[in-house]
Amino acid sequence: MSTPDKLHLNRDHALHLLRGMLRIRRFEERCAELYTEEKIRGFLHLYIGEEAIAVGAMQSLTPEDAVCATYREHGHALARGLPMTTLMAEMYGKRAGCSGGRGGSMHLFDAASRFYGGSAIVGGLLPLAVGIALADKLQGRQRVTACFFGEGAAAEGAFHESLNLAALWQLPVLFVCENNLYAMGTALDRSESETHIFRKAESYRVPAESVDGMDVIAVEVAARRAAADIRDGAGPRFLECLTYRFRAHSMFDAQLYRDKAEVEAWKQKGPILRFGQWMQETGMLDAAERDAMEADIAAELDEAVAFAEGGAAEPVEELTRDVYTEPRS
């Protein structure tokens, strides 16, 4: 773990980070259960194991910044500050969901926090992030657009075109590649001739670094540095965060493409496990406090589920609402 910085870490912030990661973990676990109960449907991609990235990176952003993510974006939404209630309602497809129930798990949106969600086309939001950043730059706003995507997306043409545009026009984009070593069942070395994704970014002259994505502090430090540079007008920055997903790609997946030992080894490096242990070792957190945190989160989750359960469905008559902009009824 990145000790030098951690020494300066105050306890409140450490608690904030741990809580941030735990909220995601528990949210995801509950989603998995709810999927089994058929309350949630469609595709459901869990962020379990990768929590340090969203939580760490989000620390570098202000409320005015923008966030683009993928279909594996519950964690980003939570870390960005979307309430658990409307998130869960979205999982249920309810009207009170953060996307009015229209999007579901893969399409979370929130105008208030400039959260552009939720794209299920791999690589599809990179061009958008470039454009959002262009709008900020043209309007003279000192904002950052953070764009999260998996290492699988790095093979798509959209990655290439977007990195070049962002670099050429020196746009304020923070690219965050969540390299969890697999794109569905395809291991990184079966999809990329160059497996160091940050080197790809360098080939566009985008300053890039590789970070331990299991270490929330390391991610935060790198993201803060990158965001500061971006805000200074230094153009885009790129972080490759090395991580691992502990569960299946989506809900159904026999995981024939990797062996159990590998998964177990990574679990031992889990971001919550390590950070929690470190906090306990350094005396920042005792067992009772940890239990209280868990209880808090459990209560928040229960409330979110109740909110979602109790939410109204969109009336069928409104099926074609919001295809075009119209006066809302």
Added chain:
Amino acid sequence: MSTPDKLHLNRDHALHLLRGMLRIRRFEERCAELYTEEKIRGFLHLYIGEEAIAVGAMQSLTPEDAVCATYREHGHALARGLPMTTLMAEMYGKRAGCSGGRGGSMHLFDAASRFYGGSAIVGGLLPLAVGIALADKLQGRQRVTACFFGEGAAAEGAFHESLNLAALWQLPVLFVCENNLYAMGTALDRSESETHIFRKAESYRVPAESVDGMDVIAVEVAARRAAADIRDGAGPRFLECLTYRFRAHSMFDAQLYRDKAEVEAWKQKGPILRFGQWMQETGMLDAAERDAMEADIAAELDEAVAFAEGGAAEPVEELTRDVYTEPRS
């Protein structure tokens, strides 16, 4: 000029190269005239100034190899050995044209020489080249697929995806980037954050080099080396050939994006000018021989034009022929 190799250059080969470049130059000049006469229509992209690349690179290929090119591909077709007659007939849209008159200047094809022509979608043939090479590899054939494209194509997603695939699967592709500094009116530094295209290739772990594209020998040497490696099963190779087009992008173009002095300076480095002078200096070619070569080519061109003029048009009744494979009438 790349003297070490040139010392070993025998006169016949030098004459062959010069003639190859001259044939292209004269062909292109005649096409420009014929365009003004409205014998040729549509878009017409001339290769004048860039002849050393097609001629040099083609020396590394055997008849079994394959060639993919762009809309600026008359030179490649000639260097590949397509007869001037059927090429010119294609410019005229005549039935005897190398593409049956259907394609015109931008779509030259020839099955006999595995010339896959002629694509007018920038970057569009790179994936095809990868596939052709894959077919050769799967069938255990020691063949090379050479793929020519402009530096403008390097910004397209297809470039990125194709380079990665070729590298990942170690396919026998020779990528030849004709970097003439402009994509229509867009200067390289306005389109790429990294202006050394060969460095992009390296980011896929494709061995790459930058070559003086105005020096036919330098191109030939580099291409031979690359092709030999490819044939040895070493995977793809990449050449960036630095060059310049002396004329407008297509036939109409006010060229506001570059100044005359720049064009003039490059003309002084012209591949035919330099190589011709060098041959004269070294005593390989005297003025009379050069005149004879020109006369030969002029005769060949006259014959080609006569062939095209005299060719029959496709009957209108055959409009929808060759949309699907059917027994030919």
Added chain:
Amino acid sequence: MSDAGVEMTYREALREAIREALNRDPRVFLMGEDVGRYGGCYAVTKGLYDEFGPERIRDTPLSESAFTGAGIGAALGGMRPIVEIMTVNFSLLALDQIVNNAATIRHMSGGQFNVPLVIRMATGAGKQLAAQHSHSLEGWYAHVPGLKVVAPATIRDARGMLWTALEDPDPVVIFEHVMLYNRSGPLAADAGAVPITGAAVRREGTDVSLITYGGSLFKALEAADALQQEGIAAEVVDLRSLRPLDDATIMGSVGKTHRAVIVDEGWRTGSLAAEISARIMEQAFWALDAPVGRVCSAEVPIPYPRHLEDAALPQVPDIVAAARATLGR
């Protein structure tokens, strides 16, 4: 529809067809995202990787444009590739290759080259996958000269059309509706190849023709059952081939029933259903006793919640109502 024989799912029928092709012709190979180790996103290719190995069941990086283009190239190079694109929504990333290359090369080359490529992809809604995974764009492919387009709906067709498609010298696109994969039925032991150009009458009737294809076939058959109860004898036509359309079968049916309803999961405006209606207008107008009806998807990006997704898609009661309407009931 009532073949006696072994019971299998649509998915298994497809797999058998692929297995047979691989065994039959060494030039056949399959490539696409996660077709290998993962077993295919819809598990169609499960087990084939172990059986045939990574060369013939070839996992690709996320690069729809390049691997589809590589399929075209491999076809040009003498192979018989089957390219799998996960869903039609993602195929938009490959559409340039399919429309501008696969569909044109034969024509542009004056018949010198043909592209014996098969592209398979999933289509359609019903799994709550929302607005980027649920569309039915096969009508677009049916618009393109140079392509053949099929949509097997039955186990028999799923089993029998692939081989015919692979034997075809031109590119064939096969659409598999996601709701069909789990359907099962008997397949005769001697069920052989199935032609890819003709429609089939799946149920005979005299009062109204229900014309449909793919996932909607079983809804149309159900509707026909319901109509039977009301004394209305509906004929059900399964188009099977979307390009070319089998006008003879369509007009034969309409000539008999004098009424028609087209059921198509595409969005209504600009749907394939429109084409069929227009053809009936042109070829059977004087035989019509009522205007031809269309039952299509509502004009909305498919929403996530079950009830809205259901409402967006053609359903049995809609078909029944449309059929009744043609009879003035």
Added chain:
Amino acid sequence: MSDAGVEMTYREALREAIREALNRDPRVFLMGEDVGRYGGCYAVTKGLYDEFGPERIRDTPLSESAFTGAGIGAALGGMRPIVEIMTVNFSLLALDQIVNNAATIRHMSGGQFNVPLVIRMATGAGKQLAAQHSHSLEGWYAHVPGLKVVAPATIRDARGMLWTALEDPDPVVIFEHVMLYNRSGPLAADAGAVPITGAAVRREGTDVSLITYGGSLFKALEAADALQQEGIAAEVVDLRSLRPLDDATIMGSVGKTHRAVIVDEGWRTGSLAAEISARIMEQAFWALDAPVGRVCSAEVPIPYPRHLEDAALPQVPDIVAAARATLGR
């Protein structure tokens, strides 16, 4: 059509519209390949770069997917971008962004975000540009809920629709037929904004409705002249808006004439003409005295030679013949 005023070309009218928009709203900017220094591939934007500078007349690298996506992002970020794609054939490279993002974000986000983006592109044949530059795919765009699609045919519409499109909160795609750019006509000094949702009757008539749009409008008007000579009074409807379609105007005309011919440069199968025919079937069947006819392009990738290109496209005699046929002559 007969406004008195200053004479200008369609190209100039577009340029004036862009200039006005740039002057009127600081959020407006234009981006695309070679729109700046080069002046636009069809010279529409000539001079604007000098007037407005590189920020607002923004040259892009060859990356249709990324710069179109960036346009979407910039629209989300508060700008009013105009994205120029050189031709509809190349737009296939950006189609994923347009269909999966621009058209869905409003809906997927439950109405929180809208995309006030204008995309302009050239379409159509007639310049002997062959199979990769000549197609008319605007019907595809008209299929997509979430998009609005217009095809200005007159100088007045070219001048007046852009502003309306820019004021629209949703994405609007504008198709400019390549054969219109050089057409000229008078434009009233006070000609203002033009709505983008309604069709216009360009010529009144009682015997047959010729329904068309874009480049085919003038062919239809010529055909109407020719029909007049034979005593047939054709009404000419210019759709102007391809999505939404103006059913009231279409049915109004057909209700009066009882006969219709649709002229559409798209390939016949799956053309927009099919949709219009189907709608007339549904909404005006009982008013028809004859089946609705279609005059479309032949189902062939557009061939290069003039005579074959002409034969592939709808021509005046074809329209006249189809109109006559509806009258049984």
